[in-house]
Amino acid sequence: MLLKVKDVEEVLALINKEFAFRGKDMEEVALVDAVGRVLAEDIVSEYDIPDFNKSVVDGYAVKAHETFGSSESLPAFLLLAGEVKIGSRAEIPLKPGECVYVPTGGMIPEGSDAVVMVENTEDLGGDSIAIYKPVSPWENTIKAGEDVHRGRQVCRKGTEIGPHHVGVLSSIGMTRVKVVPKPRVSIISTGDEIVEPGRALEFGQIWDINSYSLSAAVSKDGGCPVLQGIVGDDRDEIKKRLLDALATSDMVLVSGGSSAGFRDYTAGIINEIGDPGVLVHGISIKPGKPTIIGKVMGKPVVGMPGQPVSSLIVYRVIVSPLVKRLGGLPETRGSIIKARFRENYASSPGREEYLMVSAEESGDGWVAYPVYGKSGMITTISAATGMIKIPKNKEGLYRDEMVEIILL
Amino acid sequence: MLLKVKDVEEVLALINKEFAFRGKDMEEVALVDAVGRVLAEDIVSEYDIPDFNKSVVDGYAVKAHETFGSSESLPAFLLLAGEVKIGSRAEIPLKPGECVYVPTGGMIPEGSDAVVMVENTEDLGGDSIAIYKPVSPWENTIKAGEDVHRGRQVCRKGTEIGPHHVGVLSSIGMTRVKVVPKPRVSIISTGDEIVEPGRALEFGQIWDINSYSLSAAVSKDGGCPVLQGIVGDDRDEIKKRLLDALATSDMVLVSGGSSAGFRDYTAGIINEIGDPGVLVHGISIKPGKPTIIGKVMGKPVVGMPGQPVSSLIVYRVIVSPLVKRLGGLPETRGSIIKARFRENYASSPGREEYLMVSAEESGDGWVAYPVYGKSGMITTISAATGMIKIPKNKEGLYRDEMVEIILL
Numbered sequence: 001m002l003l004k005v006k007d008v009e010e011v012l013a014l015i016n017k018e019f020a021f022r023g024k025d026m027e028e029v030a031l032v033d034a035v036g037r038v039l040a041e042d043i044v045s046e047y048d049i050p051d052f053n054k055s056v057v058d059g060y061a062v063k064a065h066e067t068f069g070s071s072e073s074l075p076a077f078l079l080l081a082g083e084v085k086i087g088s089r090a091e092i093p094l095k096p097g098e099c100v101y102v103p104t105g106g107m108i109p110e111g112s113d114a115v116v117m118v119e120n121t122e123d124l125g126g127d128s129i130a131i132y133k134p135v136s137p138w139e140n141t142i143k144a145g146e147d148v149h150r151g152r153q154v155c156r157k158g159t160e161i162g163p164h165h166v167g168v169l170s171s172i173g174m175t176r177v178k179v180v181p182k183p184r185v186s187i188i189s190t191g192d193e194i195v196e197p198g199r200a201l202e203f204g205q206i207w208d209i210n211s212y213s214l215s216a217a218v219s220k221d222g223g224c225p226v227l228q229g230i231v232g233d234d235r236d237e238i239k240k241r242l243l244d245a246l247a248t249s250d251m252v253l254v255s256g257g258s259s260a261g262f263r264d265y266t267a268g269i270i271n272e273i274g275d276p277g278v279l280v281h282g283i284s285i286k287p288g289k290p291t292i293i294g295k296v297m298g299k300p301v302v303g304m305p306g307q308p309v310s311s312l313i314v315y316r317v318i319v320s321p322l323v324k325r326l327g328g329l330p331e332t333r334g335s336i337i338k339a340r341f342r343e344n345y346a347s348s349p350g351r352e353e354y355l356m357v358s359a360e361e362s363g364d365g366w367v368a369y370p371v372y373g374k375s376g377m378i379t380t381i382s383a384a385t386g387m388i389k390i391p392k393n394k395e396g397l398y399r400d401e402m403v404e405i406i407l408l
Numbered sequence: 409m410l411l412k413v414k415d416v417e418e419v420l421a422l423i424n425k426e427f428a429f430r431g432k433d434m435e436e437v438a439l440v441d442a443v444g445r446v447l448a449e450d451i452v453s454e455y456d457i458p459d460f461n462k463s464v465v466d467g468y469a470v471k472a473h474e475t476f477g478s479s480e481s482l483p484a485f486l487l488l489a490g491e492v493k494i495g496s497r498a499e500i501p502l503k504p505g506e507c508v509y510v511p512t513g514g515m516i517p518e519g520s521d522a523v524v525m526v527e528n529t530e531d532l533g534g535d536s537i538a539i540y541k542p543v544s545p546w547e548n549t550i551k552a553g554e555d556v557h558r559g560r561q562v563c564r565k566g567t568e569i570g571p572h573h574v575g576v577l578s579s580i581g582m583t584r585v586k587v588v589p590k591p592r593v594s595i596i597s598t599g600d601e602i603v604e605p606g607r608a609l610e611f612g613q614i615w616d617i618n619s620y621s622l623s624a625a626v627s628k629d630g631g632c633p634v635l636q637g638i639v640g641d642d643r644d645e646i647k648k649r650l651l652d653a654l655a656t657s658d659m660v661l662v663s664g665g666s667s668a669g670f671r672d673y674t675a676g677i678i679n680e681i682g683d684p685g686v687l688v689h690g691i692s693i694k695p696g697k698p699t700i701i702g703k704v705m706g707k708p709v710v711g712m713p714g715q716p717v718s719s720l721i722v723y724r725v726i727v728s729p730l731v732k733r734l735g736g737l738p739e740t741r742g743s744i745i746k747a748r749f750r751e752n753y754a755s756s757p758g759r760e761e762y763l764m765v766s767a768e769e770s771g772d773g774w775v776a777y778p779v780y781g782k783s784g785m786i787t788t789i790s791a792a793t794g795m796i797k798i799p800k801n802k803e804g805l806y807r808d809e810m811v812e813i814i815l816l
Contacts, residue, residue: 003585009440021774031605031620032620032623032624032633032635034624035625035627035628036627036628045787047609047789049614049616049786051609052611052612056465056782056784084612085600085611085612086599086600086601086612087599087600087601087602087610087612087619087640088600088611088612089610089611089612090612104602104714105599105614105714105784106601106612107611107612142782142784142785146782146785147784147785147787147788149789153786154790155676155790156788159790162624162628162816163621163622163624163625163628163720163723163816164621164720164789164790164792164816165619165790166620166621166623166624167618167620167621167624167716167720167786167789168786168787168789169620170605170615170616170617170619170620170788171614171615171617171716171786171787172615172761172787173605173606173607173615175605175606190511191494191495192493192494192495192496193494193495193513193514194495195581195803197439197578197581197582197583198581198583198699201455201459202495202497202579202732203459203460203497203515204460204492204493204494204495204496204498204514205495205498205499205582206457206458206513206579207578207579207581208574208578209579211438211578212440212575212578213572213574213575213578214439214571214572214729215574216440216442216569216570216571216574216575217443217571218568219443219444220443220444220571225440227440232495233494239649239728263494263511306512306513308575308579311411312571312572312575315571325596335743367763374463374464374550374554376464376513376550376555377550377554377555378457378555378575378576378579379453379457379555379556379560379562379576379579379580380555381572381575381576382563382567382572382573382576383560384572408570408571408572
């Protein structure tokens with residue numbers, strides 16, 4: 001079978017076009033569980049915040065014009081008419097010539113329009129307060145509705161909720177919030193040799209790796225991984241499991257069976273059950289060339305390479321942006337650190353190559369070394385910090401060239 | 409009361425010294441839940457991986473020396489003695505002059521020591537296979553134990569578990585793993601004016617903000633937030649709640665009551681119940697100066713400013729590295745983007761100032777604008793992308809100066 005291999009950029013553009021974020025579904029979560037989630041609706045305040053005129057300092061609520069012209073040498077004298085308790089209503093309106101003590105956050109009484117900081121006053125005893133510094137109208141206060149007017153939009157739909165948004169939402173009295181549901185991503189591992197970790201191996205068998213590494217990657221990207229277990233190299237069984245998975249998830253990853261050998265059923269099945277079926281079969285990326293992308297019931301089905309390191313690289317480059325998009329998250333390629341590459345490395349031009357590297361901090365910034373390992377080996381990457389991209393028109397890297405490490 | 413104000417660097421160094429990560433506690437979690445957690449023990453493989461000699465290509469297992477000298481024009485001819493099924497034992501030893509078909513990942517038979525890729529062979533029929541290219545001993549194979557030897561350490565204690573580590577751990581058959589417990593961080597909100605969101609406000613009251621924003625920030629840093637609720641300005645009640653919280657958590661944040669007004673009991677209580685008690689009272693940071701750091705029962709107790717924006721800034725600069733350290737995580741200050749600051753901004757030298765900014769991508773990289781808001785206002789920061797630091801010896805920022813935004 002001839003693979004019509006596509007460039008990575010071409011594939012990402014195609015995915016973009018075929019699988020848009022519709023943003024219609026929502027689920028409600030408690031505010032304490034909302035951090036990292038994505039707002040599914042605009043948030044409009046139902047209240048004025050604050051709903052009273054509030055002091056932002058400890059001091060005396062006054063009529064501002066009665067402090068005009070006061071100074072250290074010529075203070076204004078006001079009669080202390082009382083004290084406002086924090087969290088209580090300021091009961092008595094302020095009369096001319098009076099002031100009232102108000103703590104930070106306290107309500108200022110009707111008739112007052114500013115607060116003089118306690119540092120700029122002196123309690124002379126006998127309810128007489130000396131004011132040493134004038135205040136302008138509404139100085140040291142927040143007026144009712146000045147922070148938020150009732151009806152004002154305080155957070156926009158699509159916002160990734162950070163701790164500060166949680167603060168804003170609780171400030172307007174919210175306890176629950178509607179967010180974008182986490183995309184459910186099913187993972188099916190295929191292969192007669194694959195056995196669930198924890199079960200004893202017979203000769204020739206290996207433990208399942210990709211179900212777990214892909215599941216971890218999906219969680220990290222804000223998705224909800226659904227392990228569909230292991231299926232042997234049985235076309236009917238794989239098809240059945242894929243249909244089951246599609247019924248309950250937003251996306252399916254089929255690990256293994258994506259190259260073009262006789263055990264590779266994935267493309268055939270996708271074409272059989274999907275319309276349009278296979279969109280991409282083969283990507284000019286190293287490693288990861290035999291990756292398949294299909295569309296079934298409007299949902300993405302990705303045939304992932306069985307080799308665990310290739311699988312993780314294809315996930316990061318191709319699948320991760322899609323998981324994030326379906327969850328309404330920004331599709332940044334994750335955190336990046338700049339490093340000096342410490343070896344000469346030859347690559348063959350014509351396809352984008354990704355190389356696992358380990359990085360460490362030196363006196364002179366980060367340095368990176370390639371993590372070598374035979375194809376098919378997994379444990380070498382336990383030392384990897386991330387991966388670097390060698391663009392398709394480059395023939396390799398020179399020692400001391402600067403590279404960008406995409407953190408794993 | 410006189411505050412002996414300390415520099416931010418001084419405070420961070422002191423925290424570092426007083427609250428080391430002991431790394432003794434551990435809890436066991438399923439591998440599927442391990443991503444983002446920190447390994448509490450070195451991981452040593454109990455098995456050889458693979459535990460058989462394995463082909464990494466589709467091809468014919470051979471005795472390498474029998475292919476030496478073969479070429480397109482002068483192939484070697486071998487007798488096809490059978491086929492190894494994937495996931496099964498290669499039963500029959502290879503005899504001289506023979507080859508056996510092995511799929512990628514399959515076991516190669518005893519007596520064979522290399523695999524010729526199927527592309528470099530031809531099936532001539534009648535069990536005769538032409539070999540057009542020699543292979544060196546062990547070419548296209550992974551020998552038993554070559555990926556991991558039994559007894560080899562594959563992951564180090566203290567590793568933050570990424571998807572690739574999950575892959576490595578499942579490759580050696582693990583299903584559960586011991587990780588560092590998430591540090592339990594209790595949050596107590598104090599103030600007579602504070603009411604739980606969702607409850608109706610009376611005049612002069614406001615909804616609790618800091619319990620929720622701090623809880624979100626703790627979760628984001630890999631901690632386990634424990635909401636201890638709201639306590640009024642009652643010294644005995646605050647003390648009781650703090651002692652309760654200390655009994656069940658690794659760290660306590662007391663929001664409000666940290667400046668030096670008459671409602672500010674936190675420092676006194678910490679000195680009463682703690683040994684040594686208050687370590688820091690006042691940090692030269694703007695906003696956030698009245699922050700208190702104490703040590704009680706060996707655990708950190710932090711008196712946080714009540715003003716919500718100050719509270720988040722103090723969390724990010726002072727508390728966040730400590731939460732991460734107690735969880736065994738690296739204490740990076742989070743993701744940073746570089747941006748061009750688009751206004752002139754004056755600050756007073758002498759203390760480190762943090763300014764909330766909103767950032768957007770322009771054709772020429774990121775640009776940042778200050779998010780202005782009166783002290784005491786919260787909703788303005790819903791538009792914030794992050795915060796920038798103005799070092800204590802700087803007098804402000806010039807328009808078009810480059811800044812680093814610490815993402816929220």
